[in-house]
Amino acid sequence: MRVDTGVSDKIATASDLLDKLQPIDEALRKCRYQQDALIEVLHTVEKTYGFLDEVHLDYLSLQLKLPPSLVYGVATFYNFFTLDPRAEHTCVVCLGTACYIKNAAEILTQIEKIFSLECGNTTADGKFRLLTTRCFGSCSLAPMLTMDNEVSIKLTPEAAVAAIRKKLAHSGATDTGEGT
Amino acid sequence: MNPVELQARAEQERMRQQQLRLRLLLCCSPPCLAVGAETIRQTLTELIAKRQLAAELEIVATGCMGPCSRGPLLRIQYQNGSLKTYEQVTPELATELLLQAVANRPTTHPPLSTELPFFSRQTQIVLQNTGWIDPENILHGIARNGYAALARVVHEMTPEEVCTAIKASGLRGRGGGGYPTGVKWNLVRKASAERKFVVANGDEGDPGAYMDRTLMEADPHRILEGMAIAGFAVGAEQGYIYVRGEYPLAAARLDRAIQDAERLGLLGSRILNSSFNFRIDLRVGAGAFVCGEETALMTSIMGRRGQPVPRPPYPAQSGLWGYPTLLNNVETLANIAPIIRQGAAWFAGFGTEHSKGTKVFALCGELVNEGLIEVPMGISLREIIFEIGGGISGGGRFKAVQTGGPSGGCIPEEHLDTPVDYERLKELGSIMGSGGLIVMSRKSCMPDIARFFIDFCREESCGKCVPCRVGLVEMYQLLERITSGSATLDDLEKLEQLCRLVQDTSLCGLGIAAPNPVLSTLRYFREEYLAHIRDHCCPAGSCRLDRHALLVPPEAAAQPALSREDC
Numbered sequence A: 001m002r003v004d005t006g007v008s009d010k011i012a013t014a015s016d017l018l019d020k021l022q023p024i025d026e027a028l029r030k031c032r033y034q035q036d037a038l039i040e041v042l043h044t045v046e047k048t049y050g051f052l053d054e055v056h057l058d059y060l061s062l063q064l065k066l067p068p069s070l071v072y073g074v075a076t077f078y079n080f081f082t083l084d085p086r087a088e089h090t091c092v093v094c095l096g097t098a099c100y101i102k103n104a105a106e107i108l109t110q111i112e113k114i115f116s117l118e119c120g121n122t123t124a125d126g127k128f129r130l131l132t133t134r135c136f137g138s139c140s141l142a143p144m145l146t147m148d149n150e151v152s153i154k155l156t157p158e159a160a161v162a163a164i165r166k167k168l169a170h171s172g173a174t175d176t177g178e179g180t
Numbered sequence B: 001m002n003p004v005e006l007q008a009r010a011e012q013e014r015m016r017q018q019q020l021r022l023r024l025l026l027c028c029s030p031p032c033l034a035v036g037a038e039t040i041r042q043t044l045t046e047l048i049a050k051r052q053l054a055a056e057l058e059i060v061a062t063g064c065m066g067p068c069s070r071g072p073l074l075r076i077q078y079q080n081g082s083l084k085t086y087e088q089v090t091p092e093l094a095t096e097l098l099l100q101a102v103a104n105r106p107t108t109h110p111p112l113s114t115e116l117p118f119f120s121r122q123t124q125i126v127l128q129n130t131g132w133i134d135p136e137n138i139l140h141g142i143a144r145n146g147y148a149a150l151a152r153v154v155h156e157m158t159p160e161e162v163c164t165a166i167k168a169s170g171l172r173g174r175g176g177g178g179y180p181t182g183v184k185w186n187l188v189r190k191a192s193a194e195r196k197f198v199v200a201n202g203d204e205g206d207p208g209a210y211m212d213r214t215l216m217e218a219d220p221h222r223i224l225e226g227m228a229i230a231g232f233a234v235g236a237e238q239g240y241i242y243v244r245g246e247y248p249l250a251a252a253r254l255d256r257a258i259q260d261a262e263r264l265g266l267l268g269s270r271i272l273n274s275s276f277n278f279r280i281d282l283r284v285g286a287g288a289f290v291c292g293e294e295t296a297l298m299t300s301i302m303g304r305r306g307q308p309v310p311r312p313p314y315p316a317q318s319g320l321w322g323y324p325t326l327l328n329n330v331e332t333l334a335n336i337a338p339i340i341r342q343g344a345a346w347f348a349g350f351g352t353e354h355s356k357g358t359k360v361f362a363l364c365g366e367l368v369n370e371g372l373i374e375v376p377m378g379i380s381l382r383e384i385i386f387e388i389g390g391g392i393s394g395g396g397r398f399k400a401v402q403t404g405g406p407s408g409g410c411i412p413e414e415h416l417d418t419p420v421d422y423e424r425l426k427e428l429g430s431i432m433g434s435g436g437l438i439v440m441s442r443k444s445c446m447p448d449i450a451r452f453f454i455d456f457c458r459e460e461s462c463g464k465c466v467p468c469r470v471g472l473v474e475m476y477q478l479l480e481r482i483t484s485g486s487a488t489l490d491d492l493e494k495l496e497q498l499c500r501l502v503q504d505t506s507l508c509g510l511g512i513a514a515p516n517p518v519l520s521t522l523r524y525f526r527e528e529y530l531a532h533i534r535d536h537c538c539p540a541g542s543c544r545l546d547r548h549a550l551l552v553p554p555e556a557a558a559q560p561a562l563s564r565e566d567c
Helices: A014-020 A022-030 A035-049 A054-063 A068-077 A097-101 A104-114 A157-170 B003-019 B030-034 B037-050 B091-102 B138-143 B148-156 B159-169 B181-190 B211-218 B220-234 B248-263 B294-301 B330-334 B336-342 B344-348 B381-388 B422-427 B446-460 B466-484 B489-505 B509-513 B516-524 B526-534 B554-561
Strands: A089-094 A128-133 A145-147 A150-152 B022-027 B057-062 B074-078 B083-086 B197-202 B238-243 B279-284 B325-329 B358-365 B371-376 B398-403 B409-412 B436-441
Touching: A014 A022, A022 A035, A022 A054, A035 A054, A035 A068, A035 B279, A054 A068, A089 A104, A089 A157, A097 A104, A097 B358, A097 B436, A097 B446, A104 A128, A104 A157, A145 A157, A150 A157, B003 B138, B003 B148, B022 B037, B022 B091, B030 B037, B037 B057, B037 B091, B074 B091, B138 B220, B138 B248, B148 B220, B148 B336, B159 B181, B159 B220, B159 B336, B159 B344, B181 B220, B181 B325, B197 B220, B197 B294, B197 B330, B211 B220, B211 B248, B211 B330, B211 B358, B220 B238, B220 B248, B220 B279, B220 B325, B220 B330, B220 B336, B238 B248, B238 B294, B248 B279, B294 B325, B325 B330, B330 B336, B336 B344, B358 B381, B371 B381, B381 B398, B381 B436, B398 B446, B398 B516, B409 B516, B446 B466, B446 B509, B446 B516, B446 B526, B466 B489, B466 B509, B466 B526, B489 B509, B489 B516, B489 B526, B516 B526
Parallel strands: A089 A128, B022 B057, B197 B238, B197 B325, B238 B279, B358 B436
Antiparallel strands: A089 A145, A145 A150, B022 B074, B074 B083, B358 B371, B398 B409, B398 B436
């Protein structure tokens, strides 16, 4: 689901914006405005809004009295934080060693081909995002992927595509890659 | 709570468990959950409610039981102490087993044999409790001697005695480095400063390794107890446990464990009625492999980009916020309580001359039995792979075993009789690492595996030092050319030179160890590299070689080596 952050839209009033930033204030209070808690607060922001908006980062830099460059640096350094709005469905293909030796690369290529989507990107309609990870730590189930945190295991390229299609079809997504 | 009360609680819980007619231990670790453990739990819970059996039996959602590829696993513990473990359990089978057990009828389904080498060849010290306790119930841990070592330490021992005991046990760092734990503790103990810290490294980034995840999920109190003992020994009052961001369940379990322990006075102020205070805070990583490196991990705890800083000064002298900091891997810390309880001599009785105790391995790849195992140091790789692991699955042939993740190497068949210890694995060009063992069959192409690991390190390089940031990209491109069949023998030479350069000049462990997968595959599987370059063929049949690469003019072939993004 796309969360409205009040940024891309026209900001109606300042108080409106402040209202929307309230969860950040709460997180900041909880860590007593300590600069060292930047990563924890970013975790909260990511969890609350689904991604990190520039406004959030600016607000944090102001409140924690940290240079914006530092906040931006931390936000972009770690893989967990994303600066783009999340898609409705996210598929994460595991490319850990155990998955890799069991053909995970082929699975990824197949998904990329069928959904005409490069890894790391979102489809134009914002419905489907394809990511990879380096190991979920469930290597006995290799190769695996998660679709919206639901795990599919011991996959073949065909099974992987089917698992994704099933999820997309459920939500009535327009392009399930059927045509290609 | 004081030590006497702790003991009484333990006794009380043990009695309660013994009085139950049946205990159903259901593995609820992520691999088992992925194959349906939750449905089994629901089915059994409903059945128990329907038949009003709650008074005489209980379901325990445990952490990992070990043989992950055989899940979901269900263990039935009878009142007389006998045990039966069942594999690949379905809700129907679980219902049938429960009804038969309740009616005192013999079960018709054959249980897993305890004689299986997978079980009988293991020695469990660290994994003693995983698969036996509900990690979310502190009393389960206490009933299995949890916090008894801490009680003894804070009331009967001096910090110096604790350090001496750990040193005498011969325990070495389980994160991969193998630095003697007792020596490290002593360094921090002797450092004079107004504050000191203890940090547990649970940032298990190696792909193909999940020992730390399992430990944190299945027995969090063991780690907390180890940290508190470490805090007492070095004179710290604050600890941090840094958990990898990809492990939300581990973080949630640890969070709960910290709260439960604080409530019972096992952490916090005046622990177990002594004058010792120790608090533990949880820090959740945000997805960066380099944070497993100790200085990078500390920078990350302090809320910055996880970039390493040169050592010395070592964390023992100047760590978190400039104070002396003791940094141990979570598996190392899980060894502490048993050493204190059962004595350093007992622990030193396991293992080899220089590597004592046991090591937990995540055994996976092309194997019959995949899963989590704990074996005494000194066991041979052959025993691990062919006895515990049951050999290669699907009738394939063994080719290599990869140890130590992206910092380790591939070990071929002729060295399989090497005993597992820190020094011997290093001699083979690999490392003990954190404990991932990936077994590969003839289907795997070694230059491609090397390319895979360099790709990983290239992506995860923090970008601070040039050899790692630029060198790994260059190495990746060379390997890419080799695996696509467009490389020359010159490229191979260049690759080897680059390996040495990156190894010698990188700032931290990530860069220093990154060439290991390339160097070890070159050492044992050079022929495969040559086959790709000279004969344009992949002996394993996994690379898609461009058979016409030779016909492409050299300028064109060299073109993809650099693109805008790479500069």
